[in-house]
Amino acid sequence: MNISSRLMRKGEMTRAAILETALDLACREGLEGLTIGLLAEKMSMSKSGVFAHFGSREDLQIAVLRLYHQQFEQEIFYPSMKLARGLPRLRSLFERWVKRVTVEIASGCIYISGATEYDDRQGAIRDELAAMVGTWQNALKRATEQAVKQGHLHAELDPDQFVYEMYGLVLALHHDARFLKKSGSVNRVELGFERMIKTYAPQCQEYEEHH
Amino acid sequence: MNISSRLMRKGEMTRAAILETALDLACREGLEGLTIGLLAEKMSMSKSGVFAHFGSREDLQIAVLRLYHQQFEQEIFYPSMKLARGLPRLRSLFERWVKRVTVEIASGCIYISGATEYDDRQGAIRDELAAMVGTWQNALKRATEQAVKQGHLHAELDPDQFVYEMYGLVLALHHDARFLKKSGSVNRVELGFERMIKTYAPQCQEYEEHH
Numbered sequence: 101m102n103i104s105s106r107l108m109r110k111g112e113m114t115r116a117a118i119l120e121t122a123l124d125l126a127c128r129e130g131l132e133g134l135t136i137g138l139l140a141e142k143m144s145m146s147k148s149g150v151f152a153h154f155g156s157r158e159d160l161q162i163a164v165l166r167l168y169h170q171q172f173e174q175e176i177f178y179p180s181m182k183l184a185r186g187l188p189r190l191r192s193l194f195e196r197w198v199k200r201v202t203v204e205i206a207s208g209c210i211y212i213s214g215a216t217e218y219d220d221r222q223g224a225i226r227d228e229l230a231a232m233v234g235t236w237q238n239a240l241k242r243a244t245e246q247a248v249k250q251g252h253l254h255a256e257l258d259p260d261q262f263v264y265e266m267y268g269l270v271l272a273l274h275h276d277a278r279f280l281k282k283s284g285s286v287n288r289v290e291l292g293f294e295r296m297i298k299t300y301a302p303q304c305q306e307y308e309e310h311h
Numbered sequence: 312m313n314i315s316s317r318l319m320r321k322g323e324m325t326r327a328a329i330l331e332t333a334l335d336l337a338c339r340e341g342l343e344g345l346t347i348g349l350l351a352e353k354m355s356m357s358k359s360g361v362f363a364h365f366g367s368r369e370d371l372q373i374a375v376l377r378l379y380h381q382q383f384e385q386e387i388f389y390p391s392m393k394l395a396r397g398l399p400r401l402r403s404l405f406e407r408w409v410k411r412v413t414v415e416i417a418s419g420c421i422y423i424s425g426a427t428e429y430d431d432r433q434g435a436i437r438d439e440l441a442a443m444v445g446t447w448q449n450a451l452k453r454a455t456e457q458a459v460k461q462g463h464l465h466a467e468l469d470p471d472q473f474v475y476e477m478y479g480l481v482l483a484l485h486h487d488a489r490f491l492k493k494s495g496s497v498n499r500v501e502l503g504f505e506r507m508i509k510t511y512a513p514q515c516q517e518y519e520e521h522h
Binding site: 128129208212213215216217218219220230233234237260261264265267268269270271272275276278279280284285288289291292295298299 | 339340419423424426427428429430431441444445448471472475476478479480481482483486487489490491495496499500502503506509510
């Protein structure tokens with residue numbers, strides 16, 4: 101390895117280390133609580149040292165969002181894609197998502213906290229975050245549509261409605277466990293999802309009658 | 312009316328006017344975005360003029376929260392209490408709540424935005440907010456229990472589970488309509504609630520079989 105590529109390698113590693121610390125900070129303080137000053141302090145670097153790796157605070161925030169998205173995909177999306185289409189895959193997406201939000205109760209899910217942090221703001225970060233959440237909702241919708249096609253869910257089911265209700269269950273988990281410090285929320289999210297699957301089952305009479 | 316009581320009256324009116332403006336600001340900027348400086352500017356008053364009515368920023372924030380709570384009760388809780396116990400009352404609580412959150416899409420519901428704003432903070436404001444949200448969830452729980460007693464909902468229903476799912480539907484409305492700017496969310500929240508009522512109905516087989 102020659103000197104310049106070794107230097108580049110070191111630069112990339114430093115950048116990755118800064119980014120990991122920044123993600124950690126953003127999970128605790130919110131993306132808006134992420135400042136170059138705080139990050140430099142945590143990394144025992146100078147502010148200009150941090151700036152050398154990220155052109156601006158906004159670039160840093162977006163890089164953090166992308167890292168979060170990447171980890172989210174690695175933990176939830178890709179392993180679920182290995183399962184059979186239909187309920188097995190849909191269940192896996194939901195369960196892995198719930199598991200991740202449960203782990204994040206102490207720190208906070210950037211997708212969920214970010215939604216209220218940026219719901220009244222304009223700009224690149226909001227757009228990036230909204231696009232990522234949209235991507236996630238679309239992945240859930242596709243898995244739901246496949247479950248309908250496989251005959252695992254009711255043929256008349258509206259996938260957008262299904263995703264809306266799934267999302268609500270997870271938002272309630274984040275709300276009750278993180279803000280209200282209520283116990284038992286993980287059990288509730290699972291019961292709620294089981295009820296959804298049952299009442300949207302292909303043979304559910306209640307659903308047919310009232311649809 | 313003598314001079315001192317007229318002065319007191321004027322003082323109360325000014326305080327009420329400041330408070331209304333503060334609530335408006337808090338709905339837009341979040342409770343943490345509410346500063347004495349910003350408020351003084353909006354009211355064309357001096358900062359010390361605002362401080363004369365509220366001892367501290369925290370006192371002001373708590374007064375704003377109490378006003379919000381009062382308005383919430385006036386709009387949602389009290390009118391619903393006039394309806395018959397059971398589903399009529401429960402439905403009214405839910406529908407009025409949804410209506411209020413819908414109106415607040417442009418500004419933001421303090422109970423919902425506040426939950427992520429204060430979920431990692433300690434102190435008097437968090438405690439006050441959590442107590443208010445707890446009071447609201449308890450009111451929903453009581454109405455659910457009454458609906459069970461009246462035979463309008465399944466005898467084996469867990470009221471905490473029911474409230475959890477209702478809450479999730481409304482959180483999803485706030486999330487999708489306010490953050491993602493998705494249309495049709497109001498329709499989804501209503502469909503979701505109707506499905507809950509149906510699948511938790513006293514005679515629902517799906518619920519009985521799997522309970």
